[in-house]
Amino acid sequence: MQESDSLEQQLLEFKAILDHSGIAVVCMRDRRVYRCNPRAEELFGWAAGSLVGQPDLVFYPTTTACEALRRKVRAQLRVGQIVDLETEMAHRDGATFIAHLIARAIDPSAPRQGTVWIVRDITQEVQVREANARLLREQHLIFENAETGIVILRDRVIQRCNRRFAEILGYAPAELIGRSTRTYYPSESAWLETGRRAYAAIAEDGIYRGDTMFLRRDGTPIWTHITGSMINPDNPDDGYVWLYEDVTEKRQASRAMDALLREQTLIFERAPIGIAFLRNRVIHRCNPSLEAMFGYLPGRLIGQSSRVCFASEAEWHDASERAHTAINAAGKFVGELPYRRADGTPIWCQITASLLDPENPDEGHIWLFQDVTARRAAEEALVESLWEQQLIFDNAMIGISYQRERRILRCNRRCEEIFGYPAGSLREHSTRVLFSSDEAWEEVGRLVYGSGATTGTFDGEILYCRRDGTPIWVHAIGRTLGEHQDDDTWIWTFEDVTAQHAAEQALRQSHLELEQRVAERTRELSHQLDFMRQLIEAIPGPVYYQNREGRYLGCNQAFLEMVGKPRNAVVGATVYDLAPRDLAERYRSADDDLFQHRGSQVYESRVQHADGSYRDVVFHKATYGRRGDPGGGLVGVMLDITDRKRMEARLQQAATVFDSSAEGITITAPDGGIIAVNRAFTDITGYSEEEVIGRNPRILQSGRQDRGVYIEMWRTLGNCGRWQGELWNRRKDGQTFLQSLTISAVKDRGGHVTHYVGVFSDITELRDAHDQLDHQAHHDPLTGLPNRLLLGDRLHKAIQRAHRDETGLAVLFIDLDRFKNINDTLGHQVGDRVLCEVAGRLGKLMRESDTVGRLGGDEFLIVIEDIGAAIAVSHIAEKILDVLENAPVTVGQEFFVGASIGISIYPEDGGDAETLMKNADVAMYRAKERGRNTYEFFTKELTQSSLARLQMETNLRHAIDRAELRVYLQPQFCLASGRVVGAEALVRWLRPEQGLVLPGEFIKVAEESGLIVPIGAWVQHAAACQWAAWVAAGLDPGVLSVNVSGVEFARGRIQETARQTLEASRLSAQFLELEITESAIMSHAEDSTQVLDNLRAMGLSLVIDDFGTGYSSLAYLKRLPLNKLKVDQSFVRGLPGDTEDCAIVRAVIALAHSLQLTVIAEGVETEAQREFLAREGCDEMQGYLRGRPMPFEEYAMRFLHA
Secondary structure, eight states, rough: OOOHHHHHHHHHHHHHHHHHSEEEEEEEEEEEEEEEEEHHHHHHHHOOOOOOOBBBGGGGSHHHHHHHHHHHHHHHTTTTTEEEEEEEEEEETOOOOEEEEEEEETTTOOGGEEEEEEEOOOOHHHHHHHHHHHHHHHHHHHHHHHEEEEEETTTTEEEEEEEHHHHTTTTHHHTTTBBBBBGGGSOOOHHHHHHHHHHHHHHHHHHEEEEEEEEEESSOOOEEEEEEEOOOOOOOOGGGEEEEOOOOHHHHHHHHHHHHHHHHHHHHHSSSSEEEEEEEEEEEEEEEHHHHHHHHHHHHHTBGGGGSSSSSHHHHHHHHHHHHHHHHHSSSSEEEEEEOOOOOOEEEEEEEEESSTOOOOOOEEEEEEEOOOOHHHHHHHHHHOHHHHHHHHHSSEEEEEEEEEEEEEEEEEEHHHHTOOTTTSSOBBBBGGGGSSSHHHHHHHHHHHHHTOTEEEEEEEEEEEOOTEEEEEEEEEEEEESSSTTTEEEEEEEEHHHHHHHHHHHHHHHHHHHHHHHTTOOOOOOOOOOOOOOOSSSSOOOOOEEESSSSSEOOOOOOHHHHHOOOOOHHOOHHHHHHHHHHHHHHHHHHHHHHHHHHHEEEEEEETTTTTEEEOOOOOEEEETTTTTTOEEEEEEEEEHHHHHHHHHHHHHHHHHHHOSSSSEEEOOOTTTTEEEEEHHHHHHOHHHHHHHSSSGGGBBBSSOOOOHHHHHHHHHHHSSSEEEEEEOOOSOEEEEEEEEEEEEEETTSOOOOEEEEEEEEEEEHHHHHHHHHHHHHTTTTTBOOHHHHHHHHHHHHHHHHHTTTTTEEEEEEEEEHHHHHHHHHHHHHHHHHHHHHHHHHHHHHHHSEEEEETTTTTTEEEEEOOOOOHHHHHHHHHHHHHSSSSEEEEESSSSOOOOEEEEETTTSSSSHHHHHHHHHHHHHHHTTSSSEEEOOOOGGGGHHHHHHHHHHHHHHHHHTTTTTEEEEEEEETTTTTOOOEEEEEEEEEEETTEEOOOHHHHHHHHHTTTTTHHHHHHHHHHHHHHHHHHTTTOOOOOEEEEEEEEHHHHHHHHHHHHHHHHHHHHOGGGGEEEHHHHHHHHHHHHHHHHHHHHHHTEEEEEEETTTOOOOOHHHTTTTTOOEEEEEEHHTTTTOOOOOHHHHHHHHHHHHTTTTTTEEOOOSSSHHHHHHHHTOOOOOOOOOOTTOOOOOOHHHHIIOOO
């Protein structure tokens, strides 16, 4: 009886589990349903009791699908295995869903008893799982392709980083994994301090932003803007995500701007004149000098109408009308106006007023005030009383002088102080001494005394020159003493307004720069995407049931596998017997709560697996039986969500990366519709997220790309799943930009494209710079023709085509005849224009398939392809000579240009580019020997012409012994004062049979043969001895500058040569300066620093010569112990008309001054060039404008004994 009751109780318990479990259970026999629980009927859409008896075909969308599943599970069920799979099933209404099936034979030894199927609808779970996997793939692409450095840290150890992070620090990504962040901090203290501040901010605000200095792998310091936050604020142990942006250049620019602002503020605050910014005749800003001038306390004038500075309303309106009329007509008002101080005292002020921004009058006006009350009183006193005039004359704060026929009869002390002269030294001098040049003196004379001048009076500002050469601006007022305009005696008053000029310009520049800086600031946008998804409840897993006392009554196999115990050890046990005590307490508390409130219960917790690991699960629990029923209990189902937890953490990382990336990111559907964009997309394109969602990225197309580009892009995407390249697109405001774009296809498990992810950055400025550098590297900057490098490449390719097609080609080497005479007589500017004209004529003669290039100097090279007989080349050469000879070149004046042409033919005269060019060069020299203005084909006999070059080398070897070399000096001048500061020593060769030979004719031979070393030593010794003699005689020759050849520098004898020179000449090292070319230093960059340090230790000064013509590394330049930088004449030649040359020279001067170097410009040939250099802050100059190279005697006579 007891055994029967026990069996009945178990049947009740199993029935309760079957009826109350959230899992569908179906029992099959002979392919028909013979039992199922309510959840199965609900899941498949059948009415209660109507599913029993139905065939298994009703569960599948097609008969084929049903039969396929039967074949798949038949073998497993026959041997007693558990079937666990996912498949597509159908509701009664035909709708399909994804199901998780678990099946097992009721008795494997008796298959006819049927099978039990546990079915769960996992459609949403599969969709979420695929969406999460797809999202992870998208975020991985973003992570790897972002141009913002991204790193995942745990305990300040690098767990994961992207390519850009490694690039910023100069490492490969794999090298950083597992390393502490201390690796790239400059010191332990910096690492600890940054960590303390950053992690404290994250703990308080959730995020940290700041700028920090790091060290790259090579030791280079960089500044980086870092942004850090927790991956999971609920669990800090998951780590932190950090974004790194290299802001080194941005900080440098910001510091330069801050320094400029400080300078301009200092000028404004300390200017000796009053300064005010007015808008609508209201004072918006003024300096302390203005407040003191008008007797107001600091800050009391701000916001006041300018009316407070006038005695009456009428005077205020009259002054305003005069000033604004002049500004509207001429852009500027200069004059004297009456004002009133705060205490009522009247004063007179010299006023200069102009618009702050002529393009935008609403910005207001800038007014400069100078109190001239004393000056006016002095002028009035001069009229009233001779005695008072004498007193004022001697003690006035303004300069006063009497002049007749532009000669100073008398002046007061203030006048002499203004112009820097001792007391009494200006009397009886011509006013010419007050000007920098005759031209300036004569120009002022025409202005004051000429036919167009105002009769008998003058009032204006004039640029004078102090005794020490310093230019000054002076407000000069002059009038005749007699009653008639023909009287030649004038009285003049002078007031130094240089500071006023400087302050006005500096303040205007300061204001414009401040406005620009404000305009360039942009707002930061932040968008957050919610990637978290709710997971479905009731996930299948281990199943168990307990009585009210908490003892296990039964469980499934999955539960036994989880706890790792046999069934007999589980049944009758409690949770305390199967789980750690802390977890058991938690489980028991939840069960008690469920029995109290009945119904169902779902919550997350942790369980310990049989292998000792902890897993995250979701508990689904429900009670069965009535309250108080001793047969009642609860049934529980656990769903393992450990993998989901890990995926959520990774999704949170990915979301942070997506929103913070500095690169634009676009995610589209397969049809091209935009699904999502990040903040950087908006910053780059100007489109907000709302404006582009659902639209096709074609809205960005600029029309500059051929349709074939897009066809090829989609073909590559279809074949490879990834496309990378560059496209021209258009911003919202219509501006086109070049973007570097990477598109990746995101596919599901079936290989179908679900999304496209595009990552792009704006590289417009980078491409412009690259194209400019590429063009400069391959083209002659003067003529725009291909240079030697590009010519060599094109000739090499032409030879390959000629060899392939078995055709011929010709190389024409063209050298202009007597071109040096043009440079020497008319100057380099005319010579450059001639070269451009010749280049244009050569280009018009040739076919598109031919190449015309410039090798350098006056040498051109033409490559002609697909030629037949040599007679055809002759015709071309004759056409070139005709077009040059018969049509004169007009550059200011008419003259004819001839040329000598050398011709080599492929393959007869050479099989490679170098041989063809060399043989054409030899033939060209033969043409010159034949009288010039002709052409010559190469023959083997022509190689003998190189003997002449060898003869020159031989003669040059004897030149020193035969005393044929001469040292010439070219003076160098201070741009500010105009005085001589030294000279550069240059070598000349005086040959008995040929006369004076310039360096251009023999220096190249000397360098190639190595003779430049003894020649350089001789020049240095000869010049130093003469210099020492002048110094010993009490003269002041300044500094001697001597060139050092690149060959001398490379051989490493420069130190020894300098030491021997100083010892032999007894010249102090302070008088010797060595000029070393930029290319010589950079070709031996590693050794240069030590050599230059040694020279500096000897007391010598060092100059980098021809700066800007080589490829200097600024990293090396700042480490070199230099004193001076010489701007190459190729940049000076275009000043001030060539905007590119102007920009380069400004940049070089600024760079040199920032490195504390003196700047000297060579090749200064015009006054306009000198004025530009002086205005831009260049320190020194040399050139034909002030002095050509000359012998020692002439130099001493002109500059030492003058």
